[in-house]
Amino acid sequence: MSELLNVDNLHVSFKTYSGEIQAVRGISFNLERGETLAxxxxxxxxxxxxxxAITQLLPKPQGYIKAGNISFEGNDITNYTNKQMQKLRGKDISTVFQDPMNSLNPTMKIGKQIAEGLMKHRKLNKSQAKAKTIELLELVGIPQPETRLGHYPHQFSGGMRQRVVVAMALACSPKILIADEPTTALDVTIQAQILELMKDIQQEMDSAIIFITHDLGVVANVADRVAVMYAGKIVEIGTSEDIFYNPKHPYTWGLLGSMPTSDNDGELYAIPGSPPDMLNPPEGDAFAPRNEFALEIDKQMEPPMFQVSDTHYAATWLLHEYAPKIDPPEAIQRRMQGFASMGGDD
Incomplete structure (x- = not known):
């Protein structure tokens, strides 16, 4: 695998009447070709x-990159103009959003909406674009694609609309597919189908995927690596096995404990409190007020990223050599054992 994307010390803020909202506070990660990062x-x-920020779709001028760098295929795209980004969006980096109706034009037939990107980025003529559109609809599992390309978005179910959006995102064989909560509005059965579809298409196209979700369970079987974010920072990052079988950050414990599984008898772990106000981020560890295992130092100093293994890092003072040894709560240990016994299936 080779590196497609590198995000280095990224800070993103929003200007408001109340002050600066520090939405992203110095995160770093990379993405390899063919990899799925959740x-x-x-x-x-x-x-x-x-x-x-990566796709430069922040609402401007309120939202802006305050510091840091974003590199795509070795090129710094942090300060690309809108015209430069238009050449990347859709062609090299595509996004599937949560609500397909916000991505589809209700007044245009879906065949025309997909064909537009093909004609613009791949320079296909109308007949070539139509043939490719039918191929894409077939690829994402739309029955009778020749007929359906003449239909409007409202003539599709929610799950089928999301398949259409996936087809649009894949039209130009992007190198990176960003899936932003793509299954949240769908029922569990359709959710599983869409995830399986994306997994299959990724293998076929060798695309990399960045999968955004609030639900760890959704990515248990699709992600190669997982980055856990809290209050604008990555607090833990590692392979799926690292995160599901050997989590180190108390926030990750809480997310795992809040996942419903077939063997938890309805018992879910609730993280107390709520996330901090990003107008005034707290000193020290932002998770400390909600962390039953917080140490005194958590209130004073922000923890660095401690290395757990070659692939696993976590920002918690519990990993310091002088910290007391604290294990995850029993309910979360049972959850981890359940994942191990089921090979990650929930």
Whole structure:
């Protein structure tokens, strides 16, 4: 695998009447060709803002990159103009958003909406674009694609609309597919189908995927690596096995404990409190007020990223050599054992 994307010390802020909202506060990660990276965390943790910064879809002038660098295939795209980014969006980096009706034009037939990108970025003529559109609809599992390309978005079910959006995102064989909560509005059965579809298409196209979600369970079987975000920072990052079988950050414990599984008898772990106000981020560890295992130092100093293994890092003072040894709560240990016994299936 080779590196497609590198995000280095990224800071993203929003100007408001009340002051500066520090939405993303110095995160770094990379993405390899053919890899699926899941970014997980509660609402407001900075997940979607991160990907909007990558694609330069931040609402301007309120939203802006305050510091840091974003490199795509070795080229610094941090300060690309809108015209430069238009050449990348859709062609090299595509996004599937949460609500397909916000991505589709209700007044245009879906065949025309897909064909537009093919004609613009791949320079296909109308008949070539139509043939490719039918191929894409077939690829994402739309029955009778020749007929359906003449239909409007309202004539499709929610799950089928999301398949259409996936087809649009894949039209130009992007190198990176950003999936921003793509299955949240779908029922569990359709959710599983869409995830399986994306997994299959990724293998066929060798695309890399950044999967944004608040639900760790959604990515248990699709992600190669997982980055856990809290209050604008990555607090833990590692392979799926690292995160599901050997989590180190108390926030990751909480996310795992809040996942419903077939063997938890309805018992879910609730993280107390709520995320901090990003107008005034707290000193020290932002998770400390909600962390039952917080140490005195957590209130004073922000923890660095401690290395757990070659692939696993976590920002918690519990990993310091002088910290007391604290294991995850029993309920979360049972959850981890359940994942191990089921090979990650929930």
């Amino acid at each position: 970014i997980v965390g509660e609402s407001g943790s900075g997940k979607s803002v991160t990907t909007k």
